[in-house]
Amino acid sequence: xxxxxxxxxxxxxxxxxxxxxxxxxxxxxxxxxxxxxxxxxxxxxxxxxxxxxxxxxxxxxxxxxxxxxxxxxxxxxxxxxxxxxxxxxxxxxxxxxxxxxxxxxxxxxxxxxxxxxxxxxxxxxxxxxxxxxxxxxxxxxxxxxxxxxxxxxxxxxxxxxxxxxxxxxxxxxxxxxxxxxxxxxxxxxxxxxxxxxxxxxxxxxxxxxxxxxxxxxxxxxxxxxxxxxxxxxxxxxxxxxxxxxxxxxxxxxxxxxxxxxxxxxxxxxxxxxxxxxxxxxxxxxxxxxxxxxxxxxxxxxxxxxxxxxxxxxxxxxxxxxxxxxxxxxxxxx
Amino acid sequence: xxxxxxxxxxxxxxxxxxxxxxxxxxxxxxxxxxxxxxxxxxxxxxxxxxxxxxxxxxxxxxxxxxxxxxxxxxxxxxxxxxxxxxxxxxxxxxxxxxxxxxxxxxxxxxxxxxxxxxxxxxxxxxxxxxxxxxxxxxxxxxxxxxxxxxxxxxxxxxxxxxxxxxxxxxxxxxxxxxxxxxxxxxxxxxxxxxxxxxxxxxxxxxxxxxxxxxxxxxxxxxxxxxxxxxxxxxxxxxxxxxxxxxxxxxxxxxxxxxxxxxxxxxxxxxxxxxxxxxxxxxxxxxxxxxxxxxxxxxxxxxxxxxxxxxxxxxxxxxxxxxxxxxxxxxxxx
DNA sequence: AAGTTGCACTTAATCGATTAAGCTTTTATA
DNA sequence: TATAAAAGCTTAATCGATTAAGTGCAACTT
Numbered sequence: 001x002x003x004x005x006x007x008x009x010x011x012x013x014x015x016x017x018x019x020x021x022x023x024x025x026x027x028x029x030x031x032x033x034x035x036x037x038x039x040x041x042x043x044x045x046x047x048x049x050x051x052x053x054x055x056x057x058x059x060x061x062x063x064x065x066x067x068x069x070x071x072x073x074x075x076x077x078x079x080x081x082x083x084x085x086x087x088x089x090x091x092x093x094x095x096x097x098x099x100x101x102x103x104x105x106x107x108x109x110x111x112x113x114x115x116x117x118x119x120x121x122x123x124x125x126x127x128x129x130x131x132x133x134x135x136x137x138x139x140x141x142x143x144x145x146x147x148x149x150x151x152x153x154x155x156x157x158x159x160x161x162x163x164x165x166x167x168x169x170x171x172x173x174x175x176x177x178x179x180x181x182x183x184x185x186x187x188x189x190x191x192x193x194x195x196x197x198x199x200x201x202x203x204x205x206x207x208x209x210x211x212x213x214x215x216x217x218x219x220x221x222x223x224x225x226x227x228x229x230x231x232x233x234x235x236x237x238x239x240x241x242x243x244x245x246x247x248x249x250x251x252x253x254x255x256x257x258x259x260x261x262x263x264x265x266x267x268x269x270x271x272x273x274x275x276x277x278x279x280x281x282x283x284x285x286x287x288x289x290x291x292x293x294x295x296x297x298x299x300x301x302x303x304x305x306x307x308x309x310x311x312x313x314x315x316x317x318x319x320x321x322x323x324x325x326x327x328x329x330x331x332x333x
Numbered sequence: 334x335x336x337x338x339x340x341x342x343x344x345x346x347x348x349x350x351x352x353x354x355x356x357x358x359x360x361x362x363x364x365x366x367x368x369x370x371x372x373x374x375x376x377x378x379x380x381x382x383x384x385x386x387x388x389x390x391x392x393x394x395x396x397x398x399x400x401x402x403x404x405x406x407x408x409x410x411x412x413x414x415x416x417x418x419x420x421x422x423x424x425x426x427x428x429x430x431x432x433x434x435x436x437x438x439x440x441x442x443x444x445x446x447x448x449x450x451x452x453x454x455x456x457x458x459x460x461x462x463x464x465x466x467x468x469x470x471x472x473x474x475x476x477x478x479x480x481x482x483x484x485x486x487x488x489x490x491x492x493x494x495x496x497x498x499x500x501x502x503x504x505x506x507x508x509x510x511x512x513x514x515x516x517x518x519x520x521x522x523x524x525x526x527x528x529x530x531x532x533x534x535x536x537x538x539x540x541x542x543x544x545x546x547x548x549x550x551x552x553x554x555x556x557x558x559x560x561x562x563x564x565x566x567x568x569x570x571x572x573x574x575x576x577x578x579x580x581x582x583x584x585x586x587x588x589x590x591x592x593x594x595x596x597x598x599x600x601x602x603x604x605x606x607x608x609x610x611x612x613x614x615x616x617x618x619x620x621x622x623x624x625x626x627x628x629x630x631x632x633x634x635x636x637x638x639x640x641x642x643x644x645x646x647x648x649x650x651x652x653x654x655x656x657x658x659x660x661x662x663x664x665x666x
Numbered sequence: 667a668a669g670t671t672g673c674a675c676t677t678a679a680t681c682g683a684t685t686a687a688g689c690t691t692t693t694a695t696a
Numbered sequence: 697t698a699t700a701a702a703a704g705c706t707t708a709a710t711c712g713a714t715t716a717a718g719t720g721c722a723a724c725t726t
Binding site: 074075077080088096097118256281282 | 384385386387388389391392397399406407408410413414416417420421429430431432433434447448449450451452453589592593596614615616618619620621
Binding site: 018022032034037056058059060061062 | 702703704705706707708710711712713
């Protein structure tokens with residue numbers, strides 16, 4: 001059975017495609033189509049199982065009702081959850097979401113943006129890569145509605161939705177201090193992304209205020225050699241002369257590998273060492289160790305991103321907004 | 334800056350859009366376009382930052398170079414990983430992947446299929462819901478290329494890629510038996526999906542062969558009340574007169590909650606009770622408990638699905654294939 | 667010289683839906 | 697009764713790219 005088009009319906013009912021289009025789009029009033037004909041058309045459409053061709057529609061009206069979601073890694077729970085909520089919410093407004101990965105590669109982000117642009121998506125929600133300003137800037141110049149999510153570039157005035165990473169990190173570190181830790185390490189990625197820098201500052205400031213900051217307790221992880229770097233860092237922190245009695249893990253991936261390593265070294269949590277992690281993880285409930293963590297408001301982040309993106313799409317005037325949500329420190333784990 | 338079209342380039346260079354189209358599609362040979370003009374066109378296209386409109390292109394050539402991936406839950410690691418690999422692989426063939434959730438709702442699957450069809454996707458990779466035969470059947474009748482993934486309907490001759498669930502389950506249960514368990518429970522969803530039934534049969538047959546099958550050791554979980562059902566089931570299995578000394582968990586979601594409950598009941602693994610889980614989970618490496626698990630070949634599943642889908646798209650003749658991969662039992666965890 | 671062939675493009679139809687503008691016919695108004 | 701207004705539909709242009717079928721011209725053949 002070939003695809004049914006407006007034309008097929010028009011022929012069957014004996015009217016023009018214009019009439020059919022008007023009726024099926026609920027514009028009988030403004031199009032002044034008679035009740036009987038309208039009914040006939042609707043019936044025929046149903047009978048023939050008509051489904052509009054959205055490519056044609058999009059081409060004509062200049063919108064595709066599609067938004068692009070570009071994340072760094074869909075297999076990361078945090079992003080997968082974000083994707084889930086964004087999709088659920090966007091659907092309510094009639095938008096289809098195309099999810100794409102960049103694997104933290106700026107080059108890939110460039111390619112992906114080009115592909116999606118040529119698919120005429122109406123807007124972009126992007127978790128940008130570190131060196132990605134260039135592509136994001138170009139995209140903005142080209143007039144595409146954009147919302148950055150989870151990360152942003154202070155230099156570029158562009159809408160973004162993030163959590164207050166500084167605050168979350170500060171509170172997390174404070175918890176370790178209040179638990180009595182004196183020797184607190186940080187495991188964090190080595191990059192210039194502001195959200196990472198914010199987390200670093202949060203940690204640093206909390207320790208400075210307590211008067212126990214030691215620069216060499218900060219261990220930076222390279223994205224290309226995550227596993228080895230984490231192992232080495234944990235080994236250094238946990239097995240030195242003055243071993244750490246607390247560690248703040250700045251991302252979920254780092255947390256997982258870091259804690260695994262601690263367990264391998266037979267460190268007991270919290271007896272030998274305390275930890276606080278960024279991002280909640282199902283695995284934490286899996287052990288009896290207390291693993292306080294910073295829970296990001298994922299559903300809200302997704303919803304806000306969709307809301308302001310749609311606003312941009314509708315309004316066309318893009319007054320950049322900075323939206324900052326607060327994370328929750330979960331201490332009962 | 335408005336969008337650049339073929340026409341803009343044509344005007345600038347002083348040729349027809351046909352010429353531009355031929356050149357930019359690399360058909361100068363067959364289109365017999367002069368070298369100089371071709372060069373000029375390519376230059377102009379680059380200068381003007383031309384990006385083809387894929388809606389128009391798709392409308393004209395009847396393909397969108399897009400495939401739809403419909404999964405039950407993108408926030409489930411198993412599906413998120415599948416999605417990741419499918420996307421990576423499909424990209425190599427120039428396909429964009431649209432990922433969508435159904436949340437195990439057949440109604441939603443129907444809606445989602447309609448939406449995607451109207452977006453003219455070239456083919457579907459679907460993890461179908463339990464009662465979804467109807468929609469899948471209709472989709473097939475409409476002539477859409479389809480590959481079912483992870484699950485299938487024995488009644489409908491349609492391409493699918495699955496693991497040998499029976500075998501995996503049999504082996505997993507056998508491991509428990511060989512470890513000395515006499516009283517082995519099963520936690521599994523209550524539904525008629527063949528892959529679930531296969532897992533059940535694998536468990537049953539292994540126990541029958543060992544002569545220790547007891548029907549009431551099978552606990553069925555309702556999807557709508559997962560948490561409560563799992564709790565109750567674990568409580569029944571672990572705390573009865575003859576408490577279970579082994580449990581086979583039939584899915585990753587069930588495993589997580591099930592083991593959490595066992596820990597809450599202060600059961601020691603493996604001293605008090607042994608477990609085997611379907612699907613590998615990062616969390617397992619998190620504890621020192623030995624948790625053998627069945628690892629599905631996710632990348633291969635994804636690749637196979639893409640391969641046979643593309644074949645269908647190209648060939649148009651859809652000889653249904655049944656592709657069965659083998660899972661690996663990981664015992665060193 | 668007439669016809670054939672090859673080259674370098676152009677014309678124009680097409681995909682399917684939308685919509686401003688136009689054309690009848692009916693109904694309301696003066 | 698003449699005229700304006702409203703109702704009910706159709707025409708045709710349009711979105712941007714593709715491509716079969718031309719067109720015109722030079723070169724080559726016999």
